[in-house]
Amino acid sequence: xxxxxxxxxxxxxxxxxxxxxxxxxxYFLLNKDDGYRENLAHTLGALKNTVKRCRDCxxxxxxxxxxxxxxxxxxxxxxxxxxxxxxxxxxxxxxxRTGVYNGRYFIxxxxxxxxxxxxxxxxxxxGLRELITRKGDTxxxxxxxxxxxxxxxxxxEYLINTLKDVPxxxxxxxxxxxxxxxxxxxxxxxxxxxxxxxx
Amino acid sequence: xxxxxxxxxxxxxxxxxxxxxxxxxxYFLLNKDDGYRENLAHTLGALKNTVKRCRDCxxxxxxxxxxxxxxxxxxxxxxxxxxxxxxxxxxxxxxxRTGVYNGRYFIxxxxxxxxxxxxxxxxxxxGLRELITRKGDTxxxxxxxxxxxxxxxxxxEYLINTLKDVPxxxxxxxxxxxxxxxxxxxxxxxxxxxxxxxx
Amino acid sequence: xxxxxxxxxxxxxxxxxxxxxxxxxxYFLLNKDDGYRENLAHTLGALKNTVKRCRDCxxxxxxxxxxxxxxxxxxxxxxxxxxxxxxxxxxxxxxxRTGVYNGRYFIxxxxxxxxxxxxxxxxxxxGLRELITRKGDTxxxxxxxxxxxxxxxxxxEYLINTLKDVPxxxxxxxxxxxxxxxxxxxxxxxxxxxxxxxx
Amino acid sequence: xxxxxxxxxxxxxxxxxxxxxxxxxxYFLLNKDDGYRENLAHTLGALKNTVKRCRDCxxxxxxxxxxxxxxxxxxxxxxxxxxxxxxxxxxxxxxxRTGVYNGRYFIxxxxxxxxxxxxxxxxxxxGLRELITRKGDTxxxxxxxxxxxxxxxxxxEYLINTLKDVPxxxxxxxxxxxxxxxxxxxxxxxxxxxxxxxx
Numbered sequence: 130x131x132x133x134x135x136x137x138x139x140x141x142x143x144x145x146x147x148x149x150x151x152x153x154x155x156y157f158l159l160n161k162d163d164g165y166r167e168n169l170a171h172t173l174g175a176l177k178n179t180v181k182r183c184r185d186c187x188x189x190x191x192x193x194x195x196x197x198x199x200x201x202x203x204x205x206x207x208x209x210x211x212x213x214x215x216x217x218x219x220x221x222x223x224x225x226r227t228g229v230y231n232g233r234y235f236i237x238x239x240x241x242x243x244x245x246x247x248x249x250x251x252x253x254x255x256g257l258r259e260l261i262t263r264k265g266d267t268x269x270x271x272x273x274x275x276x277x278x279x280x281x282x283x284x285x286e287y288l289i290n291t292l293k294d295v296p297x298x299x300x301x302x303x304x305x306x307x308x309x310x311x312x313x314x315x316x317x318x319x320x321x322x323x324x325x326x327x328x
Numbered sequence: 329x330x331x332x333x334x335x336x337x338x339x340x341x342x343x344x345x346x347x348x349x350x351x352x353x354x355y356f357l358l359n360k361d362d363g364y365r366e367n368l369a370h371t372l373g374a375l376k377n378t379v380k381r382c383r384d385c386x387x388x389x390x391x392x393x394x395x396x397x398x399x400x401x402x403x404x405x406x407x408x409x410x411x412x413x414x415x416x417x418x419x420x421x422x423x424x425r426t427g428v429y430n431g432r433y434f435i436x437x438x439x440x441x442x443x444x445x446x447x448x449x450x451x452x453x454x455g456l457r458e459l460i461t462r463k464g465d466t467x468x469x470x471x472x473x474x475x476x477x478x479x480x481x482x483x484x485e486y487l488i489n490t491l492k493d494v495p496x497x498x499x500x501x502x503x504x505x506x507x508x509x510x511x512x513x514x515x516x517x518x519x520x521x522x523x524x525x526x527x
Numbered sequence: 528x529x530x531x532x533x534x535x536x537x538x539x540x541x542x543x544x545x546x547x548x549x550x551x552x553x554y555f556l557l558n559k560d561d562g563y564r565e566n567l568a569h570t571l572g573a574l575k576n577t578v579k580r581c582r583d584c585x586x587x588x589x590x591x592x593x594x595x596x597x598x599x600x601x602x603x604x605x606x607x608x609x610x611x612x613x614x615x616x617x618x619x620x621x622x623x624r625t626g627v628y629n630g631r632y633f634i635x636x637x638x639x640x641x642x643x644x645x646x647x648x649x650x651x652x653x654g655l656r657e658l659i660t661r662k663g664d665t666x667x668x669x670x671x672x673x674x675x676x677x678x679x680x681x682x683x684e685y686l687i688n689t690l691k692d693v694p695x696x697x698x699x700x701x702x703x704x705x706x707x708x709x710x711x712x713x714x715x716x717x718x719x720x721x722x723x724x725x726x
Numbered sequence: 727x728x729x730x731x732x733x734x735x736x737x738x739x740x741x742x743x744x745x746x747x748x749x750x751x752x753y754f755l756l757n758k759d760d761g762y763r764e765n766l767a768h769t770l771g772a773l774k775n776t777v778k779r780c781r782d783c784x785x786x787x788x789x790x791x792x793x794x795x796x797x798x799x800x801x802x803x804x805x806x807x808x809x810x811x812x813x814x815x816x817x818x819x820x821x822x823r824t825g826v827y828n829g830r831y832f833i834x835x836x837x838x839x840x841x842x843x844x845x846x847x848x849x850x851x852x853g854l855r856e857l858i859t860r861k862g863d864t865x866x867x868x869x870x871x872x873x874x875x876x877x878x879x880x881x882x883e884y885l886i887n888t889l890k891d892v893p894x895x896x897x898x899x900x901x902x903x904x905x906x907x908x909x910x911x912x913x914x915x916x917x918x919x920x921x922x923x924x925x
Contacts, residue, residue: 227520301526312423355587704899711816714824721900
């Protein structure tokens with residue numbers, strides 16, 4: 130394959146990018162000068178000894194020093210008793226930005242397809258169990274914080290079930306009416322939760 | 329104005345209908361035969377002595393007998409201690425369909441614009457106060473069930489404030505993650521509620 | 528069926544209206560007073576002896592006097608040599624508004640489904656043939672002006688084919704690049720026409 | 727700035743990419759292994775002595791040998807008498823794929839903002855003039871093939887005007903009804919062209 134199509138193929142892998150936009154990306158890069166492309170290649174290369182995965186939360190972080198924990202997991206000021214399970218780094222970022230939560234995280238690395246045979250190949254369930262064991266008595270609560278989509282809900286159920294043997298409080302983010310939602314379009318599940326937990 | 333444009337004008341008033349679709353409606357009706365249009369006119373006429381507004385919940389209902397209460401308000405099996413305030417008939421229908429709630433309703437008839445001078449010209453606040461007084465000691469809780477839109481939230485706040493003097497429990501539908509919502513797109517308010525009310 | 532659902536059913540027939548919006552229409556009407564609904568019913572009734580279908584172009588028009596021709600067909604100033612075939616009244620209106628054409632029209636009353644057995648039940652092909660015969664030698668050109676959609680194109684082809692025996696010039700609106708269209712999204716047929724007829 | 731944000735900044739430059747998707751790209755790359763990122767960096771580097779701009783059409787092409795002309799401009803089988811002016815490489819690709827045109831191209835490199843002071847900084851007007859001069863008598867026709875958007879039309883007008891002194895036939899792609907367009911939504915300009923060039 131020629132260099133052009135090699136690049137198109139790579140960009141087609143990027144999240145949310147189809148063949149047409151992948152070609153636009155390549156043309157965009159081709160119309161830039163050598164310096165621009167070298168800068169991108171160089172920045173990618175600079176990641177080599179910088180990208181680390183946190184031993185505890187499995188979150189990707191960048192650090193030139195040899196660290197095993199990300200800044201959040203290394204922060205002793207944060208509440209050690211709560212562990213929030215999220216799907217991916219972007220969810221972690223969104224929740225941190227709200228400032229609502231001050232405990233620990235675990236990045237699950239994905240959600241479960243409905244008829245998945247080997248859950249451990251889709252989500253980091255083994256890493257999660259290991260972390261819970263390692264934390265021991267410090268940990269008091271596990272908060273499942275996944276999307277209210279079919280895959281997210283299926284994964285939440287799976288987690289609650291599979292962690293039945295873990296003697297900890299297990300909670301889930303509350304369902305209810307999200308900002309911007311009109312009452313006229315509410316489904317039964319959301320209405321039920323919104324009504325039962327009214328305040 | 330000729331009959332054509334008179335009809336266009338009327339249909340432009342219909343909720344969600346612009347000038348182009350109003351004209352399509354008129355052409356649709358013109359291409360039907362006299363019988364079709366007479367049937368519509370006749371059905372509209374049949375409403376004359378049938379449309380009633382419930383004395384209690386202010387909901388529109390159809391009945392040929394002289395009734396002052398809609399079937400919901402006349403139903404003595406329903407919980408008399410709860411009064412849910414909704415914006416419009418369609419919201420009432422959606423909530424009834426969920427089967428989650430078995431109390432009374434009050435149709436507010438609208439929401440408040442943010443800088444509204446005379447709230448009573450936008451929403452049936454006077455009718456609401458009157459109903460609450462009439463219900464007396466039977467009533468224990470008022471549930472504000474409005475959309476999580478800026479106008480809805482503004483109206484909820486107004487209701488809670490203006491009913492401060494009413495010695496009843498006042499609640500609102502819980503905020504949280506609605507069905508279908510991805511965690512990555514959650515706002516701070518929704519996240520806060522979803523976290524604080526986790527179960 | 529009760530009056531409410533009768534009205535919902537009628538509005539569901541309206542072009543582009545689904546069950547939810549049909550209900551909103553009914554609630555909208557129920558919340559208006561008797562006068563409003565009577566005005567609508569009365570205006571519909573006023574159509575009774577007013578709606579006429581033009582003998583020539585088959586267009587619907589409103590006139591209280593006993594007319595057989597619409598104002599366009601009755602206008603002797605208009606070019607009698609050209610007959611433009613359009614699908615529906617709204618298309619006629621759009622073309623008239625552009626001021627580009629000053630000839631006659633024929634309203635086909637629909638387009639042909641791809642595997643339609645009896646074309647004459649879908650479009651007014653018999654009325655068209657009759658009009659062409661009646662016009663005789665005055666008529667020089669038939670212009671097929673249908674949408675560039677699959678059904679529109681299928682109907683254009685059918686018309687050109689079925690009128691092969693009519694010894695008149697037959698033309699179609701030119702294909703090319705429509706206002707707002709980006710070159711990057713052009714299909715082969717449009718490009719071919721746009722190129723071959725460049726000026 | 728750290729490596730993470732440096733990469734986010736670069737991806738925000740990509741066509742059609744906002745801050746949120748730029749971050750998603752970076753997280754996507756961070757979750758891949760070193761080999762994946764090195765492959766991308768290496769492929770970008772491989773462009774260094776491969777990216778060439780065609781002397782004639784200014785189109786970007788990839789070739790390891792020292793070429794001054796792209797394969798299209800070097801192809802002596804193609805019609806030398808026609809020069810089609812397009813905005814960008816993607817437009818060239820779309821037109822080639824239709825197989826409708828077999829002449830030469832010139833990539834303008836952009837379109838003109840409506841009140842642009844120095845056209846030569848937005849589009850390759852100087853390169854175009856130079857190519858026309860160089861082609862001399864061989865060239866018979868210049869075809870302006872830009873989008874039917876406001877900027878595209880403004881640029882077409884500018885080109886026709888500014889090349890008034892060039893004694894060649896100048897044409898534009900025909901306007902008309904594009905595939906998929908419904909007659910009801912046609913604008914005056916498109917209707918005029920579609921009518922005047924009917925066939």
